Amino acid sequence: MFSIKTLWILAGLSILISFFYDLELVRTSGNIDLRNRIVGSRLLFAGVNPYRYHWRPTDPETWNDPLGNPLKPFSRTTVTPTMLVMYEPLALLPYRATQFVWLILEWIFLLGSGFICARFCSGTRQRLLLVFFLAGISFTNAWRAHTDRGQYYVLMLFLVSAWLACVLRSDKKRALLAGLLAGVLISIRPQFLILVPFLFLHYREHIRFLVASLSLLVILPMCISRTCWVDYFSAMKEISVYYSNGDLSPVEQKEAPQIEGMPSTLMETSNPIAMSDFTLYHLLRKTGFPRFSPFILTLLLGCAYLGWLAMTLHTATVIRLMGMVGWFFWSDVFGIATRGSYQDILIFAIVGFSLAETRLLAAALLAFIYLPVGWLLGVIPTFPGLPCFGTCLLAASALATILPTYSLRWDDILRRWFLPTPSRETPAVQGTS
DSSP: OOOHHHHHHHHHHHHHHHHHHHHHHHHTSOOHHHHHHHHHHHHHHTTOOTTTOOOOTTSOGGGOOTTOOTTSSSOSOOSOHHHHHHTHHHHTSOHHHHHHHHHHHHHHHHHHHHHHHHTTOOSHHHHHHHHHHHHHHTTSHHHHHHHHHTOOHHHHHHHHHHHHHHHHTOOHHHHHHHHHHHHHHHHHOGGGGGHHHHHHHHOGGGHHHHHHHHHHHHHHHHTTOTTHHHHHHHHHHHHHHHHHTTOOOOOOOOSOSEETTEEHHHHTOOOOOOOOOOOHHHHHHHTTOOOOOHHHHHHHHHHHHHHHHHHTTTBOHHHHHHHHHHHHHHHHHTOSSOOOGGGGGGHHHHHHHHHHHTOOHHHHHHHHHHHHHHHHHHHOSOOTTHHHHHHHHHHHHHHHHHSHHHHHTTHHHHHHHHOOSOSSOOOOSBSOO
């Protein structure tokens, strides 16, 4: 019906339209999550604890996060000290300029992730499906919430995609880069420590490079504040307690009518986009489950992960790696902190490599089914139950990589359906890589 060239043009136009829509979102919002990271970076370099600070009228306006809650013993800054150091170049800019620079970087990371996955595609059909999924996800509530809030999960998506690429085409240089990337991932998201036992079992040559990069990235912010990591983990522990009690609501501060040349009402504004808090702890509490210790979920996650490691010792390399990305997605579901819909964009790495390698295509199919749900949520901010249903589809997609046996049964069927000429033979699930 359409020529290949026409389809490429349509995909490119869709991406361009989505980018301009994001520009309007940023123009009408304060990127409320980006704000607390920029403020936190400025505070860290000023020698102030960014995880406990609350603005006072006598303080510089550049330190003011208008959604900070002075009634709580912690601030809204929840990223690691390493991430705050990375934000420093942006923190030097006026905040309004920072918003648009960060939006451009978000799109660079998204397109860069797509480019990395496309390098592994050997057929035009795979590449087209990949680009259309990229365009499609940019119209969903997950991506809209990400750009509206100024989140950083697309950076993790880019790093995960790059890490996967290095491991799949492993040689000495790529082993070095894979280890360095693993260290970066852990330093900006401690939950990714689950990667260490995986590397120890399958890629021990990466461990020394991981240790080197992680040590450097942990020590670097300590050169600015010796107690920054103690401050970080102390605050995160307290935030988890408040979250388990269902009490993390912000309080708007009205002391400053303008902040860095912006009306404070604009800086504290986020556009109405459908969101869901998708954690097991929140879902169990919402369904009336009695209060229980968050430690139980941590223990459950650890046992499930160790069981998966044991079951996949002799699984094919691609299947095992995609399962690891599935665990990256699920580690936040087990977390004791708010998990917003913007975190759903991590699914792109699973879809990208599923299409490129023509493996675990059921996982990609579930993600494609999510797209119309995400599009609907992108334009209708209040739709009871649908945001949770959308994330459930993506969680099932990630689970299909963690428990691949059933998913692999669909590969031949789905490959004949939309990838009829695979470029590679599908290796057996069992057997060494």
